[in-house]
Amino acid sequence: MSQPAKPNYFTEALARARSLRTHNNWAEAWKELRAGLDAPADFSTATSAAKFLNNTPPPARPNGWPVRRVALIGANTLTFLLPLLRALAFRDGWWPEFYESPFGTWRQEILEPRSALRQFNPEVTLLLRSWREVKSGSANVVAIVKEETALAQLAAHGLGLVLWPSFDIPGNNSALRATLAEVNAQLRAALPSNIIWADITDTQKMTGENWSDERLWEALRQHPSPSGSVAVVELWLSLLRARWGQARKVLVTDLDDVLWGGIAGEDGIAGVRIGAGTPAGEAHTAYQNYLRDLKERGTLLAVCSKNNEADVLEIFSRRQMPLRREDFTGWMVNWNDKAENLRALAAKLHLGLDSFVFVDDHPAERARVRQALPEVAVPELSVDPAGYVPALRARRFFDTITVSAEDRNRTAAYQANEQREELRAGFNSLEDFLRGLEMQCEQGPVTATELDRIEQLLARTNQWNLTTRRHSRAEIQSLLSRPGAHARWFRLRDRFGDNGLVSFWIVVPGADGEWEIDSWVMSCRVIGRGLEDLMFNELVSAARSQGVRRLRGIYLPTAKNNLVAGLLPGLGFTLEGRTDNGGDLYTLELVKASERPHVIR
């Protein structure tokens, strides 16, 4: 059993929360507790936080938080996972309502149409398996995969979003190790496409030898270990965030004692520590390598540092480092308040502050950003820089379900955007500017090739999104298989580069010669270019060619998509009324539709 020392940071936050509780000041108590959970979670801290929440009078959470029904099923004792999920979901800003399947019944619960699990009608179903369930003598790859796949097929319906786990791998049983590795590979490929694969073996690797605790297994049938359980919950939460469009997109880093060791303004170019030779230099190099990996998988990097820019630029140009100036999409090197810098950066990148992670070694700066910008994630860091990467990795801020070609090119796309902004400054009118971009559009019907990108745009796009329907790949396929359904993708190039596949619409046939716009989504990197006008023209001409008489569109307002509130009336649609779920319902008679002007070829 590991013996984690309690981080003082959490303990102090919990003490403040408890003291606020005695004055019934719940709002501030919850704020303290959430800030406390920015420390790397361990079993004891997260469980203490959950106990605090359980001792809070209902509803025990801030007003307006989303509540989601979460079922937890599996063969081993799952009781230890519930408090961890309670606490870390609280950190993430939502509230699970739990169902836990009785010990050893999870198969029946999936199989029986009237089981308690199915009556609970979960929005999320979390399953955990382990190698300890598998009898090593009789383990047979084909038989296990067959049974698992059959169960997964049944679980794919009526259980909400299902996270299906890989088996973990035993430490010292080589026959079973090989068997389960093969089971995992085959199972992953055979899962129904609307089920999300939870790679427990990867989590096991991250946790290392603390994954398993023989004593707790023998005494309490508890597996994985306390620290392994925390890692599993972090994996689950990251997959849910990715699916719900809440994965973080930007890492904002401090420079002094973070990106390198020492202070640029004091230690000078030669004095800052980076690279092999000193332990501190190596820790900062590891941090830069981690950031470079993130960038390659689609995370945007930004600097926010109180420094003289000239000193910083000189370090970038003269010291050998994994990261270069060009790797950073955002650049805030000045003496301004960091919260203000983050606000400005969010506006510049057209991204919400809730897609930011702020990494800073100064407790005061972290506290300032937590206080001023609660949407920004501010992980608590160890004093030792060697702890930065493990702490960030464990939080899985940037994990996505699939990585697409657009992810790899994201930084280049945003940098081209900066050049576009410069061009814009030199033009008198917006139209002149748009002409100067020499935009070209490529388009086509959505096929299997584009499905990953379409799913991802649906999952990640919050602002330019008419209905914010987070369809999975399988749901898109099923929509498109309906007779008369159409979906079209659009790719935008200009003189500064290729923006990639940035937008699409999906329409489904309604009653009486109508087409209903199910989804219309645009990546924030091409907002304001008039692409929607071109897309509208395409929509109208496609509809006419199919003999459609009327278009129907719904604007479903969210906290983020006010940008498109006026889209449909702007295109000539007429407001017909409200939908049951609070949307604005619009229609457009095609005879009245007029061609929209734009400057895209």
Added chain:
Amino acid sequence: MTRPEQLARLQEIFRDVLDQPALHITEDFSPTDCPEWDSVATVQIILATEATFSIRVPVETVAHLRNVRQLLDLLP
């Protein structure tokens, strides 16, 4: 450390884990005295006791922890 001092240290752990800041424990204090003392709390108590006193609690005690005395008896 004397036994009463050890009990006082354990009381701090129990207060924290059970989220009962005013809790008073005796050697006979047991899960039946406190609904908050469930199997999850038992693991937390054992982890905290091990870290505080630099000991290792044997598997039998983990499986069948019935009162505070069992922990005290393990302490040096």
